Structures are given as C-alpha cells and as structure tokens.
Amino acid sequence: xxxxxxxxxxxxxxxxxxxxxxxxxxxxxxxxxxxxxxxxxxxxxxxxxxxxxxxxxxxxxxxxxxxxxxxxxxxxxxxxxxxxxxxxxxxxxxxxxxxxxxxxxxxxxxxxxxxxxxxxxxxxxxxxxxxxxxxxxxxxxxxxxxxxxxxxxxxxxxxxxxxxxxxxxxxxxxxxxxxxxxxxxxxxxxxxxxxxxxxxxx
Numbered sequence: 585x586x587x588x589x590x591x592x593x594x595x596x597x598x599x600x601x602x603x604x605x606x607x608x609x610x611x612x613x614x615x616x617x618x619x620x621x622x623x624x625x626x627x628x629x630x631x632x633x634x635x636x637x638x639x640x641x642x643x644x645x646x647x648x649x650x651x652x653x654x655x656x657x658x659x660x661x662x663x664x665x666x667x668x669x670x671x672x673x674x675x676x677x678x679x680x681x682x683x684x685x686x687x688x689x690x691x692x693x694x695x696x697x698x699x700x701x702x703x704x705x706x707x708x709x710x711x712x713x714x715x716x717x718x719x720x721x722x723x724x725x726x727x728x729x730x731x732x733x734x735x736x737x738x739x740x741x742x743x744x745x746x747x748x749x750x751x752x753x754x755x756x757x758x759x760x761x762x763x764x765x766x767x768x769x770x771x772x773x774x775x776x777x778x779x780x781x782x783x784x785x786x
Contacts, residue, residue, distance in 0.1 A: 641768040648766035657684055657759040661719060665753060666699065668714035670722070678722065680759050685728050691761035694720055696744050697737040701751045705739060712737035715755045 595714055617628040623638070632646035640648045659681040660673045685691055697712030716735040724730055736742055738751065744758060 598651065602690075610643055624666050632635045637766055641769045650764050651767055652762050655763045655764045657761075658700050659684070659757040659759070660755045661715075661755045661757065663753045663755070666703075666711065667753075668711060668718050668766045669719060680717065681719075681759070682726055682728070682737055683722060685723065685732065686761050688759070688761045691759050692734070693723075694744060695733065695758070696756040696758065697735065698748065698752055698754050698756065709737055709739050712739075712755075719755055719757065 604745065619628050621628055627697075628634075630645060632645040633642070636642055636646060636648055642648050659677055661670060661672075661677050661681070663669070666670060679691070685693060695716040697716040699706075699708040699711050699715075703711075713735070716737065720730075720733050720735060723733060736745060738745055738748060744756075
C-alpha cells in the first residue's frame with residue numbers, strides 16, 4: 585500500500601521533469617558570410633575594409649593602419665663626353681623630371697652629378713657640378729623653387745652616392761615625396777626588400 589502510494593506521488597513529478605527538458609535539436613540557417621574575398625585573414629562578415637592590398641597588416645575588423653612613407657622617383661640625364669649641355673635626346677627625360685616636380689608640389693629633388701672615370705678627380709668634380717647646375721638652372725627658370733633642389737656629386741660620401749656602382753656621364757635626379765601607405769606585414773624578406781629600395785640609384 586505504501587509503495588503504491590509513493591509511486592502515485594512520484595509519477596507526476598517525473599512526468600513534469602520530462603516536459604521541462606530543453607530541445608537540443610535547434611535548426612539554424614547559416615547566414616554569416618565566412619568567405620574572405622581579400623584574403624586578409626578576416627571573414628567578410630566582420631571585414632569593415634574590403635579589398636585590402638595583399639601583404640597588409642590588419643586589425644580584427646580587417647582594416648589596416650596607415651603611415652606616411654617616402655616615395656622615390658629616379659630620372660637620369662646623360663651627357664656627352666666632357667660636356668655639360670643637356671643633349672637633345674635627353675629633353676624627354678628632363679621634361680619627365682620637371683613634370684614630376686610640378687605634379688607633386690611638396691616633392692624635392694637631389695641632383696647627383698657624375699662623370700666617366702677619365703681625367704682627374706678635381707677636373708671631374710667640377711664637371712659633375714656643372715652638369716647638376718645646368719639642370720638646376722633649367723628647373724628654376726621653368727618655375728621650380730630653388731629650395732626644392734639640392735646638389736651632390738660623386739666625390740661626396742652620402743646615402744645616395746654610396747650606392748653608385750659605376751661611373752657614367754650623367755646626372756641622377758632623385759625625387760622624394762611623401763605618400764600614405766598601409767602598413768605591411770613583416771616577413772623574412774622585409775629587410776631584403778628595404779635594402780633593394782635603398783639602392784635603386786646605381
């Protein structure tokens with residue numbers, strides 16, 4: 585009698601416990617875009633900056649920090665032997681130099697004078713200086729401010745001249761301007777690439 589009564593009391597409790605059990609079979613459609621179109625490591629669903637350039641460092645939103653970096657453009661004007669006049673076939677190169685400085689009003693240019701190895705260093709130094717001066721004078725005459733132009737020659741030891749690997753009848757124009765660029769990821773090749781950029785003028 586007692587056992588039967590106890591069973592009758594416990595049965596409703598057990599049935600109510602079963603009724604409160606959660607349904608673990610939840611059906612949810614996949615609506616998140618798990619693709620990564622720009623391959624920056626952040627899925628499209630969370631990517632706030634689409635089309636990130638390859639190799640760029642990004643945060644959890646897929647956006648890159650930006651920095652101001654110098655940009656270098658190189659133009660080389662060649663001369664005849666023992667001469668400091670701009671050759672007719674070099675007018676196009678001079679025009680490209682002038683156009684770059686016109687298009688980038690904040691840019692500056694360093695003119696590096698050079699000569700072939702014949703002759704004494706004293707004579708060639710003066711020739712190299714005349715070659716940079718003729719280009720500088722032409723730029724100023726066409727409206728480029730003098731303070732944007734500086735001159736060096738092959739006998740000086742500078743960050744530019746130390747990369748010269750051979751002597752030629754020329755003036756190398758190194759135009760420097762600033763531009764905004766996304767910060768690149770560091771790789772094992774980063775140092776090598778920096779060295780290559782630094783030695784562009786040869």
